[in-house]
Amino acid sequence: MARTMLYENNLPKYFWAEATNTACYIVNRVMIRPILKKTLYEILKSKKPNISYFHPFGCKCFVLNNGKDNLGKFDAKSDEAIFIGYSLTSKAYRVFNKRTLVVEESIHVVFDDNLLPRKDSCDDYDVGIINAFDGGQTSKEDEIPTIKEEDTQDPPLEALKDLALEEKEVSYPREFNHVKDGEILGDPSKRVTTRSSLKLINRVAFISCIEPKNIKEALKDDFWIMAMQEELNQFERSNIYTLVDRPSNQSTIGTKWVFRNKPDESGNIVRNKARLVAQGYTQEDGIDFDETYAPVARMEAIRMLLAYACYHNFKPFQMDVKSAFLNGFINEEVYVEQPPGFEDSKFPNHVFKLTKALYGLKQAPRAWYERLLNFLIEKGFEKGKVDTTLFIKMYKNDILVVQIYVDDIIFGSTNECHCKEFAKLIQGEFEMSMMGELSFFLGLQIKQ
Structure with a gap:
């Protein structure tokens, strides 16, 4: 059945x-x-x-x-x-x-209920999806004849550049006029790859659509292993920890992996993100952490900034700090367990002594905010008296405005040259991903 x-x-x-x-x-x-x-x-x-x-x-x-x-x-x-x-x-x-x-x-x-995908009506469903999961196998009666042998060869590099620029729907006839084998030039068993199906297969092939529930499931998926390794490489670049002997006079905080699929503005999955977090609920006040408060921009402040940019006719830009909390320095002596599934083979019982904040720690948001605050003050910015997530830098005839929302930075200036200088300045201090003109933020779609 x-x-x-x-x-x-x-x-x-x-x-x-x-x-x-x-x-x-x-x-x-x-x-x-x-x-x-x-x-x-x-x-x-x-x-x-x-x-x-x-x-x-x-x-x-x-x-x-x-x-x-x-x-x-x-x-x-x-x-x-x-x-x-x-x-x-x-x-x-x-x-x-x-x-x-x-x-x-x-x-x-x-x-x-009346629309079912039949063998003679392939256009009712996305043939690209079926081919992507079918592994590229077709029956002889469904094979589509090719025209010439040389036409099925790999396209030149110039042609490949156009693949990302054109997304075209391909319609299929309801009945194929099959040609006898003797009238076909080339190998009739070779499949025809369309631009739209090639783009779909590429997206499916390098991203896992399933979020693992635990580390055991993640270790069975090569894509999530790569995502976890990318997170650990970020730790290495940021000098987050030092591998030391387990302390006898202080408790060690556990760690766990969190797995999320990152969608784009249209909801399509574009990235597998694995985050190593500390189990901060086991921290003890006065021992593992002290102050934890960090200001967060209100939605009203974001809207006021957009209105200000519209009034003064300048474009707001957006950039994102990669693994922002890993940039914050901590003053307390904190020890955490090694990442599950990635324990050191030589020292499996050792622990990490943190030199910077880790996601999940109670003081992590404050540590990141203070790091960014000190950096901007050193570069000549003034912190807002009411909104402490707003930073302003005055020039002779221009103004540069910067709004901070955790790891997202919105900025704009009456002179776009100052925006380029700010982007270069902050990218020299932190690892950033430039997102260009502000188009989508906290559920708001901005048309510029």
């Missing part, structure tokens, strides 16, 4: 588990046992099953974007998806989101 469901709906083998689960779910509720004349569901629950919510497996549907992604005013509020089953723990449906390439469970789904 599961095999028929996949074949009939032209879905890749990647969905075999979902098809099997859905087939079992349906059989338990509709197949009547000859002797008892009841379904398995009736035997177990002592009541007849409700099948009014059933929908055809593989049908087209639309799932509500429930606020996880930042939507613009005119962006679609739902994503096109493929219906693949029913949740076993709730009343939700299981769907495959064609935009994020993730299986979701949601009760906010609208179905088009």
Whole structure:
């Protein structure tokens, strides 16, 4: 039954588990046992099953974007998806989101039961997704003939540069006019790769769409291992710790990994981020930390800055500090456990003595703020008297305004040359990622 469901709906083998689960779910509720004349569901629950919510497996549907992604005013509020089953723990449906390439469970789904992907109507579904998960295998009857042998060779470098500039939807005819093998020039078994499918496969191939729940799951995924190694490399560059003997007169704070997928403005996953954090809830006041307060910019302050920039007709820019809290110096003597899964093979019982703050420590936000505050004051900036996250530097006829929101920095000037100087200045002190003109910040979309 599961095999028929996949074949009939032209879905890749990647969905075999979902098809099997859905087939079992349906059989338990509709197949009547000859002797008892009841379904398995009736035997177990002592009541007849409700099948009014059933929908055809593989049908087209639309799932509500429930606020996880930042939507613009005119962006679609739902994503096109493929219906693949029913949740076993709730009343939700299981769907495959064609935009994020993730299986979701949601009760906010609208179905088009009459639209099923058939073998002769490939345009109803994204063929690129099916090919990406199918491993590039096609049957002989579905092969598309090539024109010339030389046309299937690798394109020159100049042509590859255009791939990122053009995203084109490819429509497929409902019926292919098959050509006899004798009339085909070249190898008919070679597949045709379109620009849109190439872009999709590249994105799927180098990013894991699944967030691991613990370190054991993460160590089974090469992409998350790379993400954890990148975090540890950042520790090395920032000189965060020193490997020392475990102290006998002071407690050691535990560490754990936190895994998150980073989306872009459209909600597409663009990065796997692994963060090593300290279990700060075990810290003792007066021993592991002292002061913890750090100011954070209010949304009203951000809006006032944008209004000020609009009034004086200058562009605000944005940059992000990579691993900001790792830049803050701490005064207390703090020891933490080695990263789970990455213990030193020679000294597995040693611990890290921190020289800088670590995410999760209670004093980490304050340590980062003081580091940035001292740096800006040294460079001639004045701290705001009311808003201590606002910094101003006056020039002869111009002004440079800098607003701090934890690790995000918004800045602008009546003379854009001062913005370039500030970007160069702060990039020389911290590891930054320049994001250019401010376009999206804390749920606000800014058009410039």
